[in-house]
Amino acid sequence: MAVPLLEMRHVSRSFPGVRALDDVSFSVGPGEVVGLLGENGAGKSTLMKILAGVYRADAGEIVWDGKETAFRSIREAQEAGVTLIFQELNNCPNLKAIENLFLGREIFRGSSPFLDGAAMRRKALELFDYLDVRIDLDVEVRLLSTAVQQMIEIAKALLTNVRLLVMDEPTSSLTDRETSRLFKVIRDLKQRGISVVFISHKLSEVFEITDRVAVLRDGRNAGEVDAKTGTIEELINRMVGRDLGSRAARVGNVKPGPEMLRVEGLCGPPLVKDVSFTLRKGEILGFAGLIGAGRTEMARILFGAAKKTSGRVLLEGKEVRIGSPRDAVALGIAYLPEDRKVQALVLPMNVRENLTLAVHRGLRRFRAFLSRKKEEELTTTYVTSLRIRIATQEQVVNNLSGGNQQKVVIAKWLATLPRILILDEPTRGIDVAAKAEVHRIVSDLAAGGVSIILISSELPEVLALSDRVVVMHEGRVKTVLEKDQATQQTIMSAALVADGVVVRA
């Protein structure tokens, strides 16, 4: 490697009670795309936040462009050419795309305080043209998809004189097609000599886009893997420090039983146009499709969280009316939403309180009072069986890792003893080991007779777990694939529009 653009040497950083980084070194060459991997809590984010000036290192040095530096703020790092794009996008949802793009970097008419709208528009069009995305500049950002919002963030970085772009899990909520567009942009950036640090849990993608992968484990360097010659197994072993065995394998593949749920002609504009399918007892029914295909909306209608305009839902042959989540829970339907922090957890509450939130009825004494003893027993049961790692039941869920948070949400629903469990992106943003555990839990549940609807944008996950796969496209069921027909290729070709769209960038 030539002279590195960035070199972080022997960096350490502690937080109260945690040694987040211990003697970590990391470097990036000019125009190099480096993957940064590790389980949740391995120190990736801390390392990048030290680079960007959010935190200061306790020890170690940072050499940026040949000079020893320590940025004191995100602003200072940006001015030097380092930009971070966080997993949770930092934008103002109520402002238009163009307003977000130029927030803090507005172009003025000469030295007057008035904005030069025309100049900003010209510049924006030029940027998006370069990125090869079409965006309506006058639409409020909250109405745009995550993928488009991400492009705005990248465009924002290009407005500054960016030399190193750090992307924290940029593809976690993108479809495969959007991901390949993002990768095309990353390759273009690389051509222009811009370096990229790519943090992701999707290992195959990391190999696809990066030159080499640096791995962190428990706050220490755990070696590097060459992206051309390395294997996924090698990467996983470095990340977890042990062999995980086969990934996402379905255990105890029991033959599904009689029909549990039948959905006929379900409509709920604008995103759900006509959905019919059946789900059998103990079956895992995968739902694949692009983002915006209407999978989440379909699930929300089934759970009573969104209104349907027509269609029938039959549970064990009898038509049921589901007008609210309360009705759904009473019928034995549970829904694990896609965004656990926003939709599933009461973050300031503790593990016990979150875990029992949906089952107060069964824990009451004299109709009104909650029995603390019953609550604790129930919590203990699920903490043990799902192997949730917590210090005490009174621990606030906000402080748990993503994987443990997700297990608390799963436990909350298992406590309702559901007949049908709808999982919406159950492993998004959780680390490899926790992911494997969630997969194990899901297949155990199905083996135990629970019918499962699995919505996931990760095809390997859908393929490994599902008995059948429903592919949705623009609010309709495009096809239903049996296990032996379902492959990445058959699913993707069904999920994509037929005319004139190229799958690969």
Add this chain to the structure above:
Amino acid sequence: MHAKRDPQPGRNIARALVKSRESAIFLALILLMTVIGIAAPNFLGTGNLYLVSRQISFVAIVALGELFVILTGGIDLSVGSVMALAGMGAAYAMTIGVPPPFAVLLGILVGLVMGAVNGVLVAYVGIAPFIVTLGMLSFASGLVLGLTKGWPITDVPASFLPIAQGAFLGLPIPVWIAAAIALLAHLALSTTAFGRRTYAIGGNEQATFLSGIDVKRIKFALYLIPAACSSIAGIILVARFNSAQADTGKGWELDAIAAAVIGGTSLAGGSGSVLGVLIGACIMGVIKNGLVLMRVSSYWQTAIIGIIIVLAAVLDRAKRRA
């Protein structure tokens, strides 16, 4: 891993007390009382403390009701005028011969109707609590003025007066009433499913809804509580002054909200406690009384109260960051 069962629950409670948010403000209250006690020696006299405790109990009752809606991130600005309306209703019923116990229930019922209107508009129609209860503040006080033309109702039966002017075991009756309400409120919030759900809505309304909980019904019910509490306070105030005044309760919504905030309740919802609110009400009452005893002009008093409220919020913020 299992949750640890503490073999010594007594020690556990002691530790929780030291660590709790309430202990800091309780310390502030003691400090405040000491300082005022030194600056104005008659503050600690039994006669004065008796009067202060009675005054505090009125604010505390209203603030306890306010706590419930604030916990969900809501607010009730109409408590002051509901006080006046309920007091007026009870007083009027007594003057036309309704026996006091029934008149009291009637007054509370009038208040509950206003609370129900607030609740329906907030929970089922989906209008912001600030606007709904601001409207109700204006409507209820206008209703009182319109019906009475601004005249007080004075001929309240003497048998009714002890609920404000009487004493039991050396403490004013209103203090006992406030204590009873506080106990009920504490039990409701910390031991019932209703209380748990109230905190859950304040912590994450969407997640609570998606857990199969009828959020709207709980929100509706919650707006009945400040209405009931302020009705009770308003009716006791009638007994305190031997008459129902049209301008009773004016500005009390601010005192109630201030007591809650000083007591560590977050206006964003999700955190706050009965104990905190009680201490907050005590701090407000003690400061007001202390300033009078130290002969600070009433103009300056309001300014000082304003500073205290903001200071409490700043300290709370700083403590949470630490």
